[in-house]
Amino acid sequence: MAEVLVLVDSVDGNVKKPTLELLTAARQLGEPAAVVVGAAGTAAALKDQLAEYGAAKVYVAESDDISGYSVAPKAEALASPTSPASRPMSDSDLTSIGLLFAAMMPLKDG
Amino acid sequence: MNIVVLVKQVPDTEGDRKLDPQDNTVDRAAVDPVINYIDEFAIEEGLRLKEQQGGEVTILTVGPERATESIRKALSMGADKAVHVLDDAIHGSDAIATAKVIAKALGTIEWDVAIAGSEATDARGAVVPALLAEVLGAPQLTQARKVTVEGSTVTIERVTDVGYEKIEGSTPAVISVVEKINDPRYPSFKGIMAAKSKPIDVKSLGDIGLDAAEVGLDNSWTQVASFENAPPREAGQTVKDEGDGGVKIADFLASKKLI
Numbered sequence: 310m311a312e313v314l315v316l317v318d319s320v321d322g323n324v325k326k327p328t329l330e331l332l333t334a335a336r337q338l339g340e341p342a343a344v345v346v347g348a349a350g351t352a353a354a355l356k357d358q359l360a361e362y363g364a365a366k367v368y369v370a371e372s373d374d375i376s377g378y379s380v381a382p383k384a385e386a387l388a389s390p391t392s393p394a395s396r397p398m399s400d401s402d403l404t405s406i407g408l409l410f411a412a413m414m415p416l417k418d419g
Numbered sequence: 420m421n422i423v424v425l426v427k428q429v430p431d432t433e434g435d436r437k438l439d440p441q442d443n444t445v446d447r448a449a450v451d452p453v454i455n456y457i458d459e460f461a462i463e464e465g466l467r468l469k470e471q472q473g474g475e476v477t478i479l480t481v482g483p484e485r486a487t488e489s490i491r492k493a494l495s496m497g498a499d500k501a502v503h504v505l506d507d508a509i510h511g512s513d514a515i516a517t518a519k520v521i522a523k524a525l526g527t528i529e530w531d532v533a534i535a536g537s538e539a540t541d542a543r544g545a546v547v548p549a550l551l552a553e554v555l556g557a558p559q560l561t562q563a564r565k566v567t568v569e570g571s572t573v574t575i576e577r578v579t580d581v582g583y584e585k586i587e588g589s590t591p592a593v594i595s596v597v598e599k600i601n602d603p604r605y606p607s608f609k610g611i612m613a614a615k616s617k618p619i620d621v622k623s624l625g626d627i628g629l630d631a632a633e634v635g636l637d638n639s640w641t642q643v644a645s646f647e648n649a650p651p652r653e654a655g656q657t658v659k660d661e662g663d664g665g666v667k668i669a670d671f672l673a674s675k676k677l678i
């Protein structure tokens with residue numbers, strides 16, 4: 310089944326609602342995998358909540374330096390688990406389609 | 420400081436906007452074109468930076484022939500000159516292909532900051548500034564509600580849904596601004612007259628050194644596969660209160676599973 314990556318947005322140890330909605334959407338497409346990028350300890354606080362909403366796997370990229378950057382580390386983290394070099398090859402990889410979801414900041418209509 | 424403002428011409432949001440069923444791209448003839456609303460804030464921010472730092476403001480537009488009208492308006496607000504990338508091969512380019520065109524066009528201009536509106540009202544992807552920064556390898560300072568420049572350091576307040584982040588980067592940098600960052604000026608009569616003689620440098624893909632095989636509908640990574648027009652608005656239901664208005668409202672909400 311296709312693994313569907315969902316970039317996790319969180320504030321103070323709570324997963325934000327758009328991320329939970331994306332996990333639900335991802336469940337309809339394949340197997341949701343959450344990608345947590347943040348300071349050390351971020352994923353531990355979010356893991357149970359992510360699992361509750363259907364994340365079968367949680368990829369974690371943690372470093373205290375990450376919080377000093379806005380975008381680049383998240384893009385790198387999303388790119389790396391899907392790269393063939395970083396994953397064991399299997400037959401399922403040949404048929405699975407990597408899909409990425411990232412919650413966009415809600416913008417006012419207009 | 421050399422300031423470039425990226426300006427997109429879009430169909431007026433007041434009009435009845437359509438996609439062209441021939442190739443599922445924006446139908447630019449269906450509705451009168453205007454400057455993308457949020458780009459006016461980008462132009463204003465560029466003009467303010469020029470007033471503080473000196474230098475010149477160049478408008479950069481990628482678009483069809485008629486985009487000249489939007490360029491003239493931007494010039495009438497006070498920008499100094501413009502570059503218009505005009506090439507039929509660009510038609511149908513998606514966000515990535517568009518970012519490549521803008522990046523190549525910037526290669527022909529001396530610039531320290533490139534300022535864009537945070538999104539355009541036609542496609543609403545809000546990704547071109549970020550893609551452009553990636554193609555250029557330049558810092559991306561997006562969704563700014565405030566921009567400060569000191570020497571070669573640009574600091575912005577980036578709007579998030581829980582507050583704002585202070586982000587800094589060094590020039591050359593790509594900035595996108597949100598509406599309400601400022602109050603865009605109206606063109607003065609003098610500005611409108613002056614705009615008529617300001618230079619617009621029209622460039623083809625060949626002039627900016629980009630192969631036509633990298634852009635256009637057929638070479639874009641994404642295309643609109645199909646579309647449906649939004650259904651017309653249905654008339655609402657009027658409930659007359661005859662002492663049971665509350666019950667009727669409750670029934671209505673219950674039928675929509677809201678209570």
